Amino acid sequence: MSETFAQKVYVLTRQIPKGKVTTYSAIAQALKIKGAARAVGNALNKNPFAPKVPCHRVIRANGEVGGFAPGPKRKQAILKKEGIIITQGRIDLNKYGYQFKIKS
DNA sequence: GTGTTGACCACAG
DNA sequence: GCTGTGGCCAACA
Numbered sequence: 001m002s003e004t005f006a007q008k009v010y011v012l013t014r015q016i017p018k019g020k021v022t023t024y025s026a027i028a029q030a031l032k033i034k035g036a037a038r039a040v041g042n043a044l045n046k047n048p049f050a051p052k053v054p055c056h057r058v059i060r061a062n063g064e065v066g067g068f069a070p071g072p073k074r075k076q077a078i079l080k081k082e083g084i085i086i087t088q089g090r091i092d093l094n095k096y097g098y099q100f101k102i103k104s
Numbered sequence: 105g106t107g108t109t110g111a112c113c114a115c116a117g
Numbered sequence: 118g119c120t121g122t123g124g125c126c127a128a129c130a
Contacts, residue, residue: 036112067110072111
């Protein structure tokens with residue numbers, strides 16, 4: 001399968017359950033590529049599967065919402081609709097942080 | 105094939 | 118607590 005790194009990112013992002021969020025770094029680790037958080041963000045930025053990939057459920061490792069094409073404001077609003085409580089523009093990864101199953 | 109860019113992360117000061 | 122610097126990776130010109 002000649003799936004590119006981005007394609008894998010979209011698949012993982014699609015697997016994120018509603019009401020939960022994950023970080024770019026977490027996706028990178030799920031792909032066994034630690035440190036590729038930047039590449040993950042790049043893939044979501046293109047986001048050819050915009051309505052199919054809940055890119056708004058992907059936030060930064062420090063708990064910030066990160067960025068969003070239409071605007072970070074939009075991202076926060078959607079997350080709030082999902083049932084996620086945002087405090088000071090940040091999200092509690094401790095509560096809503098979703099972790100991918102990483103095979104050793 | 106090389107260089108630049110980007111919705112990032114971690115560490116040091 | 119914030120700012121600055123370095124490093125990682127993939128996609129695009």
